[in-house]
Structure formats: C-alpha cells, structure tokens
Amino acid sequence: MTDQPLDAVFRTKEVSKIYDVGEIQVHALREVSVSLYEGELAVLLGPSGSGKSTFLNILGGLDHPTTGRVWFRQTELTTASDRALTRYRRDHVGFVFQFYNLVPSLTARENVQLVTDVARDPMRPEEALTLVGLDARMDHFPAQLSGGEQQRVAIARAVAKRPDVLLCDEPTGALDSKTGTTVLETLRHINDTFGTSTAVITHNAAIQQMAHRVIHFQDGRIDRIDQNETQIAPAEISW
Amino acid sequence: MMQAIDKKLLRDFGRLWAQGLAIALVLAAGITVIIMSIGMSRALNESREAYYAQNRFAHIFAGARRAPDSLARDIRAIPGVLEVETQVRGHATLDIPGRTKPASGHLISYDPARPPALNIPILRSGRWPERPGEVVVNEPFAEANDFRLGTVFSVNLNGRKREVRITGTALSPEFIYTIGPGALVPQNESYGILWLPHEVLDAAFNMDGAFSHVSLALLPGTQTDDVTDALDQLLKPYGGTSSFDRSLQQSNAFLDAEITQLEVLAYILPPVFLGISIFLVNLVVGRIVLLERAEIGLMKAIGYSSWDICLHYLMLAGLIALVGIAIGVVAGSWLAHATATLYARYFDFPFLVFGVPSSIYAASALLALAATSLGASRSAIHAARLAPAIAMSPPAPPNFRRSIFDRAIDAIGFSQPARMILRSLTRWPLRAATTLFGVALAVAILVASSFFPDAIDDIIDKAFYQSNRQDVLLLFDPDVPLSGIADVRRLPGVLQVEPQQYHAAILRHGHLEKRLAVSTVSPKNDLARVVDDAGSVVAPDATGLLISERLATALDVRVGDTITTTFETGLRETFEIPVSGVVIQYFGLGAYLDHEHLNRLFRQDPRMSTVNVTLADPIYPEAFEEAVKELPGVMGTIDMTQNRMSFSDTISQNILIVTTIYAILGSIITVGVCYNAARIQLSQRARELASLRILGFSKFDVAKVLVGEVMILVILAQPLGWWFGAEIARWMTEGFSSDLYAIPLVLKPSTYATASLIVLAAAVISTLIVARRLGQLDLIAVMKTRE
Incomplete structure (x- = not known):
C-alpha cells in the first residue's frame, strides 16, 4: 500500500477486529492497513462477511478495532475516548445505512433536523432535502415515503451537517436499480459539489465504475485496490 | 424551536399513550393517597392546633366531688401552672318538647362576670346566658334538634325539672368530637353540651363557693406528670378524680386516633403504588430501548452523546410521571375535599384550615419523578452504553438452551404453543x-x-x-343501692333487668399505668357479657381481673401477674388484684371484676351504677322512656x-x-x-x-x-x-x-x-x-x- 500521508483523510495500520459471537470467535478484520484520500469517492467491494461494514464502522468511530491503529487526518481515533468519538461523529462524519435508519416518528424534515440540531455549522434541513430532490416531501413521515425517498432523506441527513467524510453502507442494497441510480447520483453530486470524501460499501460490482478507487475485501483482508482512470455517471451503470 | 429529538420524545409518548396512561394511573393512585391522607391529617392537625391556641385549650383536666374555690390559689401555685379555670359541671337528662327519646346533657357553669380563661367557647349565635332560665347549647346539638334562639326545653337538675330558654349556640375546643356516655359515634340529637349561669349549677349541685371541674394551662416545657401528681394530691381530700392530660381528653384522643389512621394510610399504601410504577416503567422503557436499538445507534452515529440518549429515555419516563402527577393531584385534591366534608360531619371545628400544603404536592411530585426515573434508569443507562455499531445490528437471539426444565416439558408432552409460553417464562x-x-x-x-x-x-x-x-342502659350518677333495681323492673314494658357497676380506677404495673373504668360482671349476666374472640362468654374468676388484650399489652401483664388497682370511687382504696384472664376486645380498654367480689372489696352493700334493660317493644319504647324521665337518680339513658x-x-x-x-x-x-x-x-x-x-x-x-x-x-x-x-x-x-x-x-x-x-x-x-x-x-x- 502506498501512503500519501498529507492527503490522507483516513489512515489505518494493521487493524484487526475479532467478535465474540456466542461461543465462537469471528475474525472480521485481519491486519488491514490502508489510506483514503481527501475528496475521493472510494468503493469498498466484497462479499458478505468480508469485513467491509466492520471497517466502515471503525472509520466512522462507531466501533473500536481489537488491535491496530486508525487516524482521521492528524487525530488518532483508536485512542480517543467515547466522548471524543461522539464529537468526532457529530462534527465530521455523515452516515448512510442500507436500511435508512430513519426515526419513524419524525418527518423527513425532522429527521434531518435531528442532525442539524447538534451539528456545528449545518445547512438548513430544507436546503439538504432540496439537494436530494425531496423539497416537495419534507413533511412526510418515513412510512409515507418510498424506499428510494427514504434513502435520500438519510443522505440529506448525512450531508446536512456538511461532513468531511460520508460513509455509506450498502446505500442501494434495499433498492431497485432505478431508485438505486437516483441515490447514487445524489452521492456523486455531493462528492462533486462539496468535495466530500466518500466511502461506499457495496457488494454490487457494477457500482465500482463510478468510483475513483475500488478497494476489494476478502475474508477480512484487503485483496487488491483498483484505480479507475475514468468514472462513469451512475445513470450509465446498469445492474 | 423544538429540537427534533424532543419531537421524537413527544411522538413516542403519543404512540405509547395507552401503556403510559396505565402506568400514570398507578402512579396517580399513590399520589392521590399521599395528598388525601397527609393533606387531611395536616388539615386536622393544623385546624386543631389553631383552634387550641386561639381558644386556649387546657393541658390538664381533673374532676372533684366538691372542692372549695380557695383551692384554686394552691393549684395556681403548682410549679409550671400558667392558668387555672374552675367550673361546676354535671350531667342531666333533658326533656325536649316533641321528642320522646331521652336526651342527656353535659352541664358547664358560665359566669358572665368572669368568662372562662381556658377552653374558651366560641359563641356562634345569640348571647351568653345572663340569668337563671337561660342556656347556651353547642351548635351541633341545636342543629340536630332544629333549635332556634328562644326554644325552651327542660333540664332535670339533680331531680328538679327546670325550664330553660336558648339564648345562643356555641362551640368549644373541648368538644370537637362530642360523644355521649356509652355512645360509639356522635349522636348530636340526643347529647348536648349546655352552658348555664353558674348560680343555677351552684344551687342545683350544692356547689356554692366550690367547683367540681378544673382545667390547667401549663408553661411551655413543663412536665405534665409532675403537675398531675401535685394536682391529685391537692384534690384528694375533696373527692378528686385523678387528673389527666390532653392525650386522655376524649375529644382530643379521638382526633389523635383519626390523625394516626390517616398517617398509617400514607405510610403503607403509597410505597406499594410507587413500587409498582417503578416495575412498570422498568418493563416499558426496557422494551422501548430494545425496540429502538437501531435508532439509538443512529443517534449515536450522528453525534448525540451517551448523556443525551440517557436523558431522552429518562424524559420519556418523566412524561409518564407528569401525567400521573396531574391525575394524582386532581384526584387527591378532590378526594381530600370529599374527606374534609365527611370529617365536618363528625368533628365540630369552627373552621377547618383546609388546604393541602404545597410542600405535599411538591414532595409527591418529586416522589413520582424519582420512581419513574428509578424505573427507567436501568434501561436508559443500558441505552446510553450501547456501542453504536452494536446498537444497529439486531440483538443476538436469546440464548435458549436445553435445561432440566425442557426435559420436564418434553416428558409431559406439552403442545408447541404451551412450550412457547413455558420457555418464555423461564427465559x-x-x-x-x-x-x-x-x-x-x-x-x-x-x-x-x-x-x-x-x-x-x-x-x-x-x-x-x-x-x-340490652335495649336500653340506665345510668345512675352517683351509684345507688342495688335495691333500686326493683323500681326499674316496675317501669312499663320492661322484660329483663341487670345491674352493673362502673368504677374509675388507675391500673398500675411497674412503671406502666392506665386510667379506665373497671366494670363488674356477674356469672348470671345475660345482657352485658364479656365475649372473647372465638365468641364464647368469659367471666372473671371470683377474685381476679379479666382484662382486654390491649390493656394487657399496655401494662405488660400476663395471666397470674398482679395489677395495683387504685379506685377513684368509694373509699379510694388501692388493691393488688391478680389477672385471671385476658380477652381480645375492640372497643376501649376493658377491665372486669366479679360483681360480688367488688362489693366485698369496697365493704359496701350491693350497689349499681347502671342497669341494663330489655324491653317488650324496643322499637316503640315511649311509655318506658316517659316513665324513666320521672325516675330519681337517673343521669341518662342510652338507647x-x-x-x-x-x-x-x-x-x-x-x-x-x-x-x-x-x-x-x-x-x-x-x-x-x-x-x-x-x-x-x-x-x-x-x-x-x-x-x-x-x-x-x-x-x-x-x-x-x-x-x-x-x-x-x-x-x-x-x-x-x-x-x-x-x-x-x-x-x-x-x-x-x-x-x-x-x-x-x-x-x-x-x-x-x-x-x-x-x-x-x-x-x-x-x-x-x-x-x-x-x-x-x-x-x-x-x-x-x-x-
């Protein structure tokens, strides 16, 4: 792995994660060392159980590695306290999840507001929703929105705080290809417009064509990293 | 503008309203009981204190057969005595026009030239009596009998009937709870307090220059025992009945009992309700936290701190508490008012300082909040501690393993649904x-x-x-020779007669003592008997005392122990009497002696202080009652x-x-x-x-x-x-x-x-x-x- 420390937004060194599930131990990550760069859109590709989600959770400060070290810019996350990680997530990270994780009792606008209430320099919730093309559905509850719309609310919620990094775990996993495309276009748009470093997990190989780099996971290890010289628009991707 | 997390809180609460309300109601029940019982006991206590202070309720009370007025100076000289009030008091049967049922009255002398300095009665209407033939009666008695100012009735003053005209009505701190001799609940229609000009009572009871009742106010911090001992010594030559303090004053003692009951209620029931609320909140919030794992993870991922999350769920419990507090406060205040109205029927206060103190509201609200917070705390802390990545993954399935219990289930061969029930219970x-x-x-x-x-x-x-x-109880005061029973037997409609004696006495065992009336029973008694818990008739043996269980506890005596009994009647002698039996009873502190044995102890001819009577027609005893009014020596009758x-x-x-x-x-x-x-x-x-x-x-x-x-x-x-x-x-x-x-x-x-x-x-x-x-x-x- 070549390192360019000055430009790296994330850097990991020999990160391993072992889960105790019942009476067995699962090695989710095995000594992963990699960097993600400022402004790039990286796709993390691999089959289920290859360690992608665990890796993303550790980058996002949602989980601690069992061994190894992780840096966000100059800050080491592995030694950070829970309180510091909370502040880190609040100030720097936007998350998008496969199952949207919207709060069912809050409207689209209020779900976004959930973030803007605690962020340092957020957009207005309306602005974030307009960005994802949902200006007309702001006062709908999650149950009144389609899957694609819900995921776009989740993206609006993630970007509303103007995060430094956007971490997306299977953002299209629960969507059909047409709505999936809309969601990917939204991510592309955010990455282009704000230069937000974005990591997208998928096990859909077709999506890798829109990335700057593709990191392949296999059995908790990085199998290989591909550099895309040209990226194609999400609309042209077919799956 | 409201924060999104608070909107979530409100909507979650809205969604859970039925469960929340169910808990809030339990909580409200606890608050209701607190407000009602503590509020009412405070109201009673404070009204009483205010009334006592304003109207100078005495600290010590004593009676005497006939004590000279000059003795008052000696009484005032007892260390610690602040004020002395002497009066002539007595009992009389009353003859009220249009009323055939007997009524009796407690008579108190009133001197317009020297109004009482202690136990000051409050004039509620009219004016105080100024000359013979005038009377002021207690307000409840007047109301129950529909008396107006100017109503005339007769008082049987020591055998002489006198007509009196009502000039006013009054209330007294001595008679907040007015209960006639032998009655169990106030019967205002048949028992009244009468204030008569002092010369009338002086003449009727031969009390010129003498008194039969004394009340003392004490200086703060005075030992009442020292004063009662000194007072008893002074009154002894004049037929003094032993003095007593407020705790034995009848009206005050009933109030004490009532206040204690309310307090007991406040201490026993609310903890139960609060305890249940804690359990319920624990259940419900625990379940919500489990259901909202993903949302908790999300909020943490977004950047909400553990404390924010913890507070979020505590506030959910807090909202339940608020609803409970609101319902409890409304219901408690309403119930307290309803109880106050009920009390107004039994207790004669000139005013009821009613108002549940705000500190009680505040304390019960705090208790409710504390209970729900305690109930929610385990789950809220659990939520706060959830690592975000763990929170967003589904909880691990519960660890079902085969146990001995399952083998038992298999052996019995339950259906699958039955197994689901039993497994869930054990898991x-x-x-x-x-x-x-x-x-x-x-x-x-x-x-x-x-x-x-x-x-x-x-x-x-x-x-x-x-x-x-018995259908009727005739009271004689003072007691009369047993031969008088023949007169009673001759009254119209009388079937059975049975004499009894009551003697005021102090019972002592070691340092413990109780003042009460020792009554006599005879093995032949059929009308007034002592019945034990199991319903069988018991009687004292030939020479011993039969006492109630609560008296035995109060004096710490057992069968075979000896009680030092000082009678306040007859020759006022002291006897060592063995306890021959203990019986469980619910009214008063009973002590019984064999009728014959008492006569022997007193070295007297047989006497009687009451006669129990059964009538041929107890529903219409008019002829009997009319005849009783003419019988000499009868102080009163109890229907x-x-x-x-x-x-x-x-x-x-x-x-x-x-x-x-x-x-x-x-x-x-x-x-x-x-x-x-x-x-x-x-x-x-x-x-x-x-x-x-x-x-x-x-x-x-x-x-x-x-x-x-x-x-x-x-x-x-x-x-x-x-x-x-x-x-x-x-x-x-x-x-x-x-x-x-x-x-x-x-x-x-x-x-x-x-x-x-x-x-x-x-x-x-x-x-x-x-x-x-x-x-x-x-x-x-x-x-x-x-x-």
Whole structure:
C-alpha cells in the first residue's frame, strides 16, 4: 500500500477486529492497513462477511478495532475516548445505512433536523432535502415515503451537517436499480459539489465504475485496490 | 424551536399513550393517597392546633366531688401552672318538647362576670346566658334538634325539672368530637353540651363557693406528670378524680386516633403504588430501548452523546410521571375535599384550615419523578452504553438452551404453543417475576382494603349482639343501692333487668399505668357479657381481673401477674388484684371484676351504677322512656337500639366509600400491570406470533399463547397476593390500634376470593384488549421488518 500521508483523510495500520459471537470467535478484520484520500469517492467491494461494514464502522468511530491503529487526518481515533468519538461523529462524519435508519416518528424534515440540531455549522434541513430532490416531501413521515425517498432523506441527513467524510453502507442494497441510480447520483453530486470524501460499501460490482478507487475485501483482508482512470455517471451503470 | 429529538420524545409518548396512561394511573393512585391522607391529617392537625391556641385549650383536666374555690390559689401555685379555670359541671337528662327519646346533657357553669380563661367557647349565635332560665347549647346539638334562639326545653337538675330558654349556640375546643356516655359515634340529637349561669349549677349541685371541674394551662416545657401528681394530691381530700392530660381528653384522643389512621394510610399504601410504577416503567422503557436499538445507534452515529440518549429515555419516563402527577393531584385534591366534608360531619371545628400544603404536592411530585426515573434508569443507562455499531445490528437471539426444565416439558408432552409460553417464562424470569409481583400487589391492595367491612361486621356482632344485648342502659350518677333495681323492673314494658357497676380506677404495673373504668360482671349476666374472640362468654374468676388484650399489652401483664388497682370511687382504696384472664376486645380498654367480689372489696352493700334493660317493644319504647324521665337518680339513658343503628349507618357508609376507592385502585394496578405485560410480549414476539399464523395456527391459537402467558402469571400471583395482602392488613390493624378502639384482623375466604376475582377480571379484560391487536397484525410486514 502506498501512503500519501498529507492527503490522507483516513489512515489505518494493521487493524484487526475479532467478535465474540456466542461461543465462537469471528475474525472480521485481519491486519488491514490502508489510506483514503481527501475528496475521493472510494468503493469498498466484497462479499458478505468480508469485513467491509466492520471497517466502515471503525472509520466512522462507531466501533473500536481489537488491535491496530486508525487516524482521521492528524487525530488518532483508536485512542480517543467515547466522548471524543461522539464529537468526532457529530462534527465530521455523515452516515448512510442500507436500511435508512430513519426515526419513524419524525418527518423527513425532522429527521434531518435531528442532525442539524447538534451539528456545528449545518445547512438548513430544507436546503439538504432540496439537494436530494425531496423539497416537495419534507413533511412526510418515513412510512409515507418510498424506499428510494427514504434513502435520500438519510443522505440529506448525512450531508446536512456538511461532513468531511460520508460513509455509506450498502446505500442501494434495499433498492431497485432505478431508485438505486437516483441515490447514487445524489452521492456523486455531493462528492462533486462539496468535495466530500466518500466511502461506499457495496457488494454490487457494477457500482465500482463510478468510483475513483475500488478497494476489494476478502475474508477480512484487503485483496487488491483498483484505480479507475475514468468514472462513469451512475445513470450509465446498469445492474 | 423544538429540537427534533424532543419531537421524537413527544411522538413516542403519543404512540405509547395507552401503556403510559396505565402506568400514570398507578402512579396517580399513590399520589392521590399521599395528598388525601397527609393533606387531611395536616388539615386536622393544623385546624386543631389553631383552634387550641386561639381558644386556649387546657393541658390538664381533673374532676372533684366538691372542692372549695380557695383551692384554686394552691393549684395556681403548682410549679409550671400558667392558668387555672374552675367550673361546676354535671350531667342531666333533658326533656325536649316533641321528642320522646331521652336526651342527656353535659352541664358547664358560665359566669358572665368572669368568662372562662381556658377552653374558651366560641359563641356562634345569640348571647351568653345572663340569668337563671337561660342556656347556651353547642351548635351541633341545636342543629340536630332544629333549635332556634328562644326554644325552651327542660333540664332535670339533680331531680328538679327546670325550664330553660336558648339564648345562643356555641362551640368549644373541648368538644370537637362530642360523644355521649356509652355512645360509639356522635349522636348530636340526643347529647348536648349546655352552658348555664353558674348560680343555677351552684344551687342545683350544692356547689356554692366550690367547683367540681378544673382545667390547667401549663408553661411551655413543663412536665405534665409532675403537675398531675401535685394536682391529685391537692384534690384528694375533696373527692378528686385523678387528673389527666390532653392525650386522655376524649375529644382530643379521638382526633389523635383519626390523625394516626390517616398517617398509617400514607405510610403503607403509597410505597406499594410507587413500587409498582417503578416495575412498570422498568418493563416499558426496557422494551422501548430494545425496540429502538437501531435508532439509538443512529443517534449515536450522528453525534448525540451517551448523556443525551440517557436523558431522552429518562424524559420519556418523566412524561409518564407528569401525567400521573396531574391525575394524582386532581384526584387527591378532590378526594381530600370529599374527606374534609365527611370529617365536618363528625368533628365540630369552627373552621377547618383546609388546604393541602404545597410542600405535599411538591414532595409527591418529586416522589413520582424519582420512581419513574428509578424505573427507567436501568434501561436508559443500558441505552446510553450501547456501542453504536452494536446498537444497529439486531440483538443476538436469546440464548435458549436445553435445561432440566425442557426435559420436564418434553416428558409431559406439552403442545408447541404451551412450550412457547413455558420457555418464555423461564427465559425471561425477571420479566415474569415483575409481572407476577405487580399482580400480587394488586391482589394485596384489594385484600388489605376489603377486609374492613368484615372487620366492622365482626366488631358490631361482638359488641352489640353478643356482648351488649340490652335495649336500653340506665345510668345512675352517683351509684345507688342495688335495691333500686326493683323500681326499674316496675317501669312499663320492661322484660329483663341487670345491674352493673362502673368504677374509675388507675391500673398500675411497674412503671406502666392506665386510667379506665373497671366494670363488674356477674356469672348470671345475660345482657352485658364479656365475649372473647372465638365468641364464647368469659367471666372473671371470683377474685381476679379479666382484662382486654390491649390493656394487657399496655401494662405488660400476663395471666397470674398482679395489677395495683387504685379506685377513684368509694373509699379510694388501692388493691393488688391478680389477672385471671385476658380477652381480645375492640372497643376501649376493658377491665372486669366479679360483681360480688367488688362489693366485698369496697365493704359496701350491693350497689349499681347502671342497669341494663330489655324491653317488650324496643322499637316503640315511649311509655318506658316517659316513665324513666320521672325516675330519681337517673343521669341518662342510652338507647342501644339507636346506638346500633347509628353506628352501623355511619360506619357502613364510610366503608362503602373506602372499599369502592380501593377496588378502583386495585383494578388500576391490575390493568396497568397486565396491559403492559401483554403489550410488551406482543411487540417482543410479533414475529414469533406472526410466524405461527403463517404456519397455519388460528388467531385463537395465537391469542392463547399471548393471553396464556399473562394468565399463568396472574394465577400464580394469587397466593403471593393473598399472603402479602394479609400482611398489609395486619400492619394496618396494628397502625390503627389505639386505646379507644382496635380493628380486628378478619380475613375470610370470601375476601380473598373477591380480590382474586376482581384481579382476574381486570387481567382478562386488559389482556384481551391487547390480543385484539393480533387481528391487526400485518403478517407480511411483520416478517419483512428488520428485527
């Protein structure tokens, strides 16, 4: 792995994660060392159980590695306290999840507001929703929105705080290809417009064509990293 | 603008309103009892204190046969005495126009030139009596008899009938609770307090230059015992009855007993309700946190701190508390006012300082908040501690393993739904135990409250139908030779007569002492008997004292011990009398001696102080009553038929109110516990139950699983509830017990059965409400939703 420390937004060194599930131990990550760069859109590709989600959770400060070290810019996350990680997530990270994780009792606008209430320099919730093309559905509850719309609310919620990094775990996993495309276009748009470093997990190989780099996971290890010289628009991707 | 997380809070609360309300009601029940009982006991206490202070209620009281006025100077010289008030007092039968039933009065001398400095009566209407032939009566007596100013009636003054005209009505701090001799509840119509010009009483009772009653006010910090001892010494030569302090003053003692009862209520019941609320909040918030794992993870991922999350769930519990506080405050204030109205019927205050102090409201609100916070704290902390990545992944399935229990289930060969029920009970033992405990408390509250009617029935039966079976009681004061019984027997309509004696006495054992009336019984007695707990007649042996169990406890004596008995009548002698028996009784502190033995001790010809009479026609005793009014020496009569009726009426009315309230409270607890238990199961097992439906089980089969689990717990809770209810009832009877009366612990199978039936009904109804939701279960959606 070549390192360019000055430009790296994330850097990991020999990160391993072992889960105790019942009476067995699962090695989710095995000594992963990699960097993600400022402004790039990286796709993390691999089959289920290859360690992608665990890796993303550790980058996002949602989980601690069992061994190894992780840096966000100059800050080491592995030694950070829970309180510091909370502040880190609040100030720097936007998350998008496969199952949207919207709060069912809050409207689209209020779900976004959930973030803007605690962020340092957020957009207005309306602005974030307009960005994802949902200006007309702001006062709908999650149950009144389609899957694609819900995921776009989740993206609006993630970007509303103007995060430094956007971490997306299977953002299209629960969507059909047409709505999936809309969601990917939204991510592309955010990455282009704000230069937000974005990591997208998928096990859909077709999506890798829109990335700057593709990191392949296999059995908790990085199998290989591909550099895309040209990226194609999400609309042209077919799956 | 409201924060999004607060909107979530409000909407979550809105969604959970039924569960929240069920808990809030339980909480409200606790607050209601606190506000009602503490509020009322404060109101009574403060009204009393204010009344006593304003009207200078005395600290020490004593009577004498005839003490010279000059003695007052010596009494005033006793160290610690601030003020002395001497009066002439007496008893008389009254002849009220248009009323055939006998009435009697407590007479107090009034000197317009020197108004009383202690126990100052308050004039409520008219003016004080100025000349012979005028009288002021206590207001309740006037109201009960429809007297107006100017009404004339006769007073039988020591054998001479005198007409008196009412010039005014009054109230006195000495007579807040006015109860005539022999009566059990106030009977204002037949017993009055009369203030007459002092010269009238001086003449009637031969008291010129003398007094028969003295009241003392003491300097703050004075030892009352020292003063009563000194006072008794001074009064002894003049036929003084031993002096006593406020704790033995009848009206004050009844108020004390009432205030104690209210306080006992406040200490025993609210903790039960608050305890149940803690359990319920724990259940509900615990379940919500489990359901909202993903949302908790999300909020943490977004950047909400652990404290924000913890606070979020604590506030959810706080909202439940607020609803409970609101309901409890409204219900408590209303109930306190209702109780105050009820009290106004028994206690004659010129004013009732009513107003539950705001500190009680604040304290009960704090208690409610503390209870819900405590209930929510475990889950809220758990939520705060959830690592975000863990929170967003589904919880690990519960660790079901084969146990001995399962082998037992296999061996018995239960159906699959039955296995689901039994496994769930054994896998979440804490939840099962919580539900079981909650239901048991509901049963307990019902048992503990509904034992009252049975207890009162028992009291009435023992006191009126087994012990005191006379229709009328004639009181002689002073006592008269037994030969007078022949005059009574000759009165019209008389069937049976039975003489008895009552002698005021001080009973001492070691440093313990009690003042009471020793009564005589004879083995031949048929009308006034001593009946023990089991209902059999007991009598003192030829030379010993038969005493009530509470007196034995108060004096710490057993059968065979000796009681030093100082009589305040006759020659005022002191005897060492052995205790020959102890009997359980509920009214007063009874002590009984054989009639013949007492005559021998007193070295006197047989005498009598009361005669018990049965009549041919107790419902219409007019001829008898008219004749009694002419009988010399009769101080008063007690119509026991009337006594029985008014006691039953008064008490049964109160009992009905109280038991209805407790039945409602018990049902609230049951609904709160069962509804929540079933709801939590439904949400926890929605997938499981939907799977059963998909596999082809009918709605009824599935409902059986849900209802079955709750009902098994409800049934298992019954014995625990019975036991706990009996314990609470026992605490209450102990707390209520005073020198005036005690409440027996009467727990009949029907009490347990009724409590269980109410709880079972409430449980079935609340579980069925939840089971109806099974019909609305969207099978596809449930199966598709992420765990």
